[in-house]
Amino acid sequence: MIQTVAWMVSLFFMLVITVVFAFVALKSKEKQDYEPIKKKWYKARTFYGVTLVVLFLVITIYTLRELPYNQPVYSAGNDPTIVDVEALQFGWNISDTEFKVGEPIEFHVTSADVTHGFGIYDEELNLIAQTQAMPEYTNKVFITFDKPGTYEILCLEYCGLAHHLMIGTIEVTE
Amino acid sequence: MNTTINNKEITSNNGLIATYLIVGGVIIGIMMIFGILMLLAQGGVLDFSPAAFYQFLTIHGTGMVGAAALAAAGVMWYFLSHYVELSKKVFKINLLLSIIGVVMVIIGVFSFKYASAWTFLYPLPALSGGAWGTTGALLYLIGMLILGVGFLLLYIDTGRAIIKKHGSLGKGLGWDVISGKRAEKDAPSPTVVASTMVTIVNTTALTAGAIVLIMNIINVINPAFTFDPLLAKNLTFAFGHIFANSIIYMGVIVVYEILPRYTNRPWKSNRPFLIAWTMSTAFTLVIYTHHMLMDSVMPKWMLIMGQVLSYANGLPVLVVTAYGALMIVYKSGIKWDMASGLAFMSMFGWVVGVVPAIVDATIVVNHVMHNTKWVPGHFHMYMGLGAAVMLFSFIYYLSKVDSDLKPNGLDKFGFVIYALGMISVSVGFLISGALSTPRRWATHFPEWMAPAVFGAIGGVLAVLALTIFIIHFIRYVQVRGKTGSDMNEKKLA
Structure with a gap:
């Protein structure tokens, strides 16, 4: 799950940074001339900087390969089910709420009033996809459910006093 | 370039500077209390109406950003006035307009139940679903506009003063040094460079903010006047992202100024430093699109740039600023006290907060973490543990x-x-985000409550600490000038 990976990666790098700052703080009471420190650590910075740039480039290329904005390539005879979603204060109008596992679906999401957020949650309350529900615009979510169950649609953009009550459901069966 | 302004003149401004910091600090403390109340409500410990929750949400975001920006402007003004001639009158006008703006916002929120959150996404100010009316919306929006005008005047003045002294804003960023036309030893000080950056980005941000505020005001008065919601969203985030981030770029000036004094080591503007700040200037202006990664109707290239440039924006702080702070402290024999300790902690908070920020700017991650509590997780880290701590460092330094x-x-x-x-507050939010907990929800499902309570307990500790810091600063204001202290900055090292 992406959230777990994000949390683990963040935790790792945050701990590394904590260790570095703690190390420097511990070493701060010792006294040494600044010139040799500068010479040594400026050299190290070049290596560190280049490593960081390369790391960012690799992650960028890796993570930009598949974007949620891209319409999947559908096989012949396997056209997607188009579902119109209209958000409004404070509920969801969804043209179809029952789907099959493996059925490609395109949610075409808009809003009748203010900006809302269309977030799809699985039965374990994990957010699995989302887009903004904007007035005058239609954003798309491309998804194929691989597990049956009752999925919840939660509003993910603050839209007024009953924002947290904007919960819809969709059913996915085998 | 090393000419400094008369020390006595600077000391005479300290009362005004202290007012900026006290107003900012007290508001931050009160906003923390609203934050704790919201976390306790989400954690199921307190029970109050959603209307109250969203009013607290609105005042918390607006108050935190406004107050921290005000205090950070005080820090920037204090140090920048060592190098260029600033207008005290404009500085006073900004304080006055900020207070007027804050009062209007408070009345709008608490007397007229206005609760659009501080992002006031069009057309929510006018379409509240019956929760608030025109008066509340106008008080809030016009209050924000007045606040923004005060800051805009301030940055016009800092820009004027920098141009007068250095010739242009480009020279304030040291472009003539980068290009080799001027020697590194004659480069503008880090304070001038950072102030130039903030001047450029915030005049842009405040102009964008003023445009979207005025359009919202007209729409509230006359709903027949409508405008493009996607344009409005772009303007709102251009304003909000830049203005909020500028707090840290103003605050870091205290780190540049005091760590060299405490360590007896210079922190000069060399070429890599100047290039890093030019990068920060450019990236800060354009990376707001990472707030819109879930708007697939945006041009795809803008969203991809949102990710790429957000990563790139981490480089100046990770490779230059934080690295510089670590180098200057390492084996320096520094004498730790509250000011130097807080300055060092603030750099840690900034850098550590960059990590979850960069992670969330990744489009495939944002797809499942946007508008979850991961977002407040990362900004409570680099604002709460970074920017705010820079302000506290300055409080102890000035005293x-x-x-x-x-x-x-x-x-x-x-x-x-x-x-x-x-x-604790930040980690509580991050765990909530990893659990997919939506942000800005008045209530939580039971599965999501525990981290909110954990964060609230952390918040109580933070409020206690801030109270201690403010008491120290008020004690300073009481003895300032009466003690006859002739201690000046040079004696510090």
Whole structure:
């Protein structure tokens, strides 16, 4: 799950940074001339900087390969089910709420009033996809459910006093 | 370039600077209390109406950003006035307009139930679903506009003063040094460079903010006047992202100024430093699109740039600013006290907060973490543990150089509990985000409650610590000038 990976990666790098700052703080009471420190650590910075740039480039290329904005390539005879979603204060109008596992679906999401957020949650309350529900615009979510169950649609953009009550459901069966 | 302004003149401004910091600090403290109340409600410990929750949400976001920006502007003004001639009158006008704006916002929110959140996404100010009316919306929006005008005047003045002294804003960023036309030894000081950056980005941000505020105001008065919601969203985030981030770029000036004094080591603007700040200037202006990664109707290239440039924006701080802070402290024999300790902690908070920020700017991650509590997780880290701590560092620095007041054991206790408190708040949010908990929800499902309670406890520690810091600063204001202290900044090292 992406959230777990994000949390683990963040935790790792945050701990590394904590260790570095703690190390420097511990070493701060010792006294040494600044010139040799500068010479040594400026050299190290070049290596560190280049490593960081390369790391960012690799992650960028890796993570930009598949974007949620891209319409999947559908096989012949396997056209997607188009579902119109209209958000409004404070509920969801969804043209179809029952789907099959493996059925490609395109949610075409808009809003009748203010900006809302269309977030799809699985039965374990994990957010699995989302887009903004904007007035005058239609954003798309491309998804194929691989597990049956009752999925919840939660509003993910603050839209007024009953924002947290904007919960819809969709059913996915085998 | 090393000419400094008369020291006595600077000291005479300290009362005004202290007012900026006290107003900012007290508002931040009150906003923290609203934050704790919201977390307790989400954690199921307190029960109040959603209307109250969203009013607290609105005042918390607006108040935190406004107050921290005000205090950070005080810090920037204090140090920048060492190098260029700033207008005290404009500085006073900004304070006055900020207070007027804050009062209008408070009345709009609490007397007229206005609760659009501080992002006021069009057309929510006018379409509240019956929750608030025109008066509340106008009080809030016009209050924000007045606040923004005050800051805009301030940055026009800092820009004027920098141009007058250095010739242009480009030279304020050291472009002539980068291009080799001027020697590194004649480069503008880090304070001038950072102030130039903030001047450029914030005049842009405040102009974008003023446009979208005025359009919203007209729409509230006359709903027949409508405008493009996607344009409005772009303008709102251009304003909000830049203005909020500028707080840290103003605050870091205190780190540049005081760590060299404490370590007896210079922190000069060399070429990599200047290039890093030019990068920060450019990236800060354009990366707001990472707030819109879930708007697939945006041009795809803008969203991809949102990710790529957000990563790139991490480089100046990770490779230059934080690295510089670590180098200057490493084996320096530094004398740790509240000011230097907080300055060092603030750099840690900034850098550590960059990590979850960069992670969330990744489009495939944002797809499942946007508008979850991961987002407040990362910004509570680099704002709460970074930017705000820079302000506290300055509080202790100013009281040290302008009075005989000495921090005591209670202040050190405050240092420890603040660190523990803000780490708890931030980690609580991040865990919530990893659990997919939506942000800005008045209530939580039971599965999501525990981290909210954990964060609230951390918040209580942070409020206690801030109270200690503010008490110290008020004590400083009381003895300032009466103690006859002639201690100046040079005596610090």
